[in-house]
Each structure stands twice: as structure tokens, then as C-alpha cells.
Amino acid sequence: MYLSVIKVSVPVAEVVGVEEGRVEILPRKSVEDTDKDFTVFYVKRSSSGSSYGLLWRLGRIQFSCPSRVLRDQWTKHLRTALKTHSPLRPNRLLVFINPFGGKKKGRKIYHSLVAPLFELAGISSHVIVTERANQARDHLLKKDLKGFDGVVCVGGDGMFSEILHGLIGRTQQEAGLSENDPTVALQPCPLHIGIIPAGSTDCVCYATVGVIDPVTSALHIIIGDSQPLDVCSVHQASALMRYSVSLLGYGFYGDVLAESEKHRWMGPLRYDYSGTMVYLSNRSYAGIVQYLPADPLLSSPRDRTRCLSGRVYTHVEGRFRCVSLTCMSSSCPKSPLGLSPSAHLADGTGDLILVWDTHPLGFLKFLYRHTSTQDQFDLPFVEVHRVKAVRFSLPSEMTNEQKMATPFLCGLCCSKVPAKSVWNCDGEILSSTEILCRIHGQLVRLYARGIEEGAAVHNCGKENDKCQMGCTLIK
């Protein structure tokens, strides 16, 4: 169903709201209440310039009817059409704002750019500005969530991760499932998650919307877009450690995170500074990686190791610059195509990237290729595998003392190289090195729609054909 006005054609699914009178909301709400007019607000697209997704803005069209009765019929029918066409449009949202994320602008971003749009769309929201880390997670685990259609996260990937843990945990509690058991099929979360980007990396937002823009994200929430997302559960022995959606990285990315924690005051720049320091410290680490390929045809009947589901793990061992696992492309402004450009958001698999030890210039080439469209996997020391599960362990010849020791980093000044690194799990350091990871297909749903086709080429091979699994598009 389309609403056609001279040259503008708007799908009803993209109408934001309908108001009586001649209404403006930006810069301030003003209503000229003439009784034959009404105003329709809708999603207007514009090119985002540097990013590869499309920016969404609030469009506005005013209509004049011959009579008030006709005007009232129009507004009534349009409002009904919005509900029937988009059943996932939220009525009530629970909003968490991290006031300290990114450049510390979360509160301002929400109140000046997002709240007026929610109000216009008739969405009521309960807003909580967090006072401590993990408050949002604990709230979602314990408090009454009745009446909410979705949860909005105003912050970065760390804040998103809190919400993810709260919602997944709550859903499993209510379903009577154990999150600790890596063989359990977890229950998908009933509430949608919306992300208003206000963090440092904002990778989950970038990879699912295509731009880092609070207004675009707010409009995706309002019209009830729905994008499922794979989630990786990370276990140690038989206990759940954390969930991950973007980057689970050992070696380089673990060291960068550990180093960056000391420089939080730098804000988002801390990652560039720490990245440079860690790159210059030129480290590699010994490890054993076992993985379960996503395609069962790739496994061999003569392999020795058996996985949780009876299928076979592939075993590799050696020294690595980094070992990374990502459930999606993990594109972000630093790396517009991401860690694994053709990974799918919701296909139930992850991409395992193994970067073997190499000379410093080779590793720099690998890193640098993340910033362009050059293939970072087309290097002799890099392997990538599409997987369902991964196990990481330390070689048995490492002494127990080496295995237990906490790795420490001090940039360039220290000559003592630690024997092991740490795992970076979506921006959190894991307390254990030996882990088992499993990908759960479509465990959560976001208010997003993947990257939209613009003048775009599909990077999983097809041109101008939207992939049902939500992969990314490149120009």
C-alpha cells in the first residue's frame, strides 16, 4: 500500500506519524490547527556521503481536505493502516542511557534527537539513565518487563552487550533452560533491541544499519523494522562466560583492549593509540584452535576429535598474531567492510579468522586492508573458516605457571613478553583463556533491516539482490 502525493510516494510501512493541522516538529514543535489540514511524517532517505548505508531523515507532507469530516476520515484510516501494516511497531519502550559512553553525549543525543521522534510516533518510553555498569543488565534480569515491546540502548557496543546479556538471560530463566550448557538450544528473545549509537566503536549499529546516526536508528525503531542476529555463547569448562556478537579476539585485539583500558580518558581515540602501541610490540602467541566447520561435508570421518553434537572438529596448532571469531561482518567506521565482509548477520554461523605469525610488515598489510576494499584474507598467513563452534586451548608444553600467569602489557618499555594473551569479547576482557564457543542462529532481533541497497553491490556475490540472511552491501 502506497500513499502518493504528486511526486512523493511513501510506503505506509514507512509513515512515522499522522497529525491534525499543519505541524512542524523541528526545530521545535509548532501546530497551526486548521481543521481541514493534516500532516504526514515519513522516512526520507538521503545519501550518507562517507558511509555505505543510507541516512534516514524525517520527511513531512501537508494535506488539505475539502472538509473537516474528510480530514478526520483520512487521519483515522491512516493510523489504522500503520498498525495493520507493521505489527512490530512498538507502543512502549524501555530505554537505557549510558551517560559515560563514547564522547559522553548519550543523554543529549536521546533527549534532543530521539525523544521528539518517539513522541511524534506515539511511543511511550520509560527512560533509565544508568548510574553504574551492569545496571541495565540487572534490571532486565530481575524487573517486571510486562507491557514493553522493546528495549533501547543508548550507548556503544559495551552497553549493547549488557542489554544482550540481560535479555538472553531473562528469556532462558523463563524458559527453564541452562545457559551454562553449550549443547542447549537457547530460546530466542521476545523483545526487540534498538540501538541509538553513542559509543566508541558502535560496530553492532554500523553492521546492522549501515550508518552511525541516532536519527536513522530512531526511525528504524519507530517503524518496527526487524533484523535477527546470531549470537555466540562463550563457555569455560561447563560454565557460560559471556555472549558475543561482534568481535571475539585473542592476540592482537585482546592486547589492544587490555592496553586501551588504561587510557579510557582518551575516549574513542584510545583504540588507535593502543592499537599502535600493541602493533609496535610485535607479539604472537601459541595456541590450539579446534573448529566445527559450518558445512558438515568439510569434516572427515577419520578425524579424532568429536564435538558436542557428534560432529567433527578440525584441529590447528601454532603461533598466531590473532585469532578472531565474528558472527557478523563487524563493520565499523574504522573498517567499513569489517572484520569479515561477507559474513551474514543471521545465518547461524560465525567466521573464524586465523592470522598466523608473520613479519611485522605482513601483519600491517593485513590490518591496513581492513580500511579499504582490498581482501584482507588474500594473504598467505591468513585463513578464514565459516564455523558453528570453536574451542581454543593453550599448548600442553606450556608450563602450568605460564598458563596461569596474568598477562601484562606495558607498551614498548618492557622486554618481558607474556606467554599468553587475553580474549576480547565485544570489548570486555574474559577471565579465562581456554574457551569453547558456539554460534546460536537468530537468538535476538534488532529494530534494523541490514544494510539497504543504495547504488550497491552485494558482497556475498549477488548484485542488487537483498540477501535474506542480512549480509552487507558495498558501493
Ligand SMILES: CCCCCCCCCCCCC/C=C/[C@@H](O)[C@H](COP(=O)(O)O)NC(=O)CCCCCCCCCCCCCCC
Ligand atoms: C593500519 C590501520 C588498521 C586499522 C585496523 C582496523 C581493524 C578494525 C576492526 C574493528 C572490529 C571492531 C569490532 C568491534 C568491537 C567492539 O565490540 C569493541 C568494543 O567497542 P566499544 O568500546 O564501543 O564498546 N571494540 C574493540 O574491542 C575495539 C577494537 C579496535 C581495534 C582497533 C585497532 C586499531 C588499530 C590501529 C593499528 C595501527 C597500527 C599502526 C602501526 C604504525
Ligand SMILES: Nc1ncnc2c1ncn2[C@@H]1O[C@H](COP(=O)(O)OP(=O)(O)O)[C@@H](O)[C@H]1O
Ligand atoms: N553509569 C555507568 N557508569 C559506568 N559504566 C557504565 C555505566 N553505564 C554503563 N556502563 C558501562 O560502560 C561500558 C562502556 O559503555 P559503552 O556505552 O559501550 O561505551 P564505549 O563504546 O565508549 O565503550 C559498558 O561496558 C557498560 O557496561
Ligand SMILES: [Ca+2]
Ligand atoms: Ca552469522
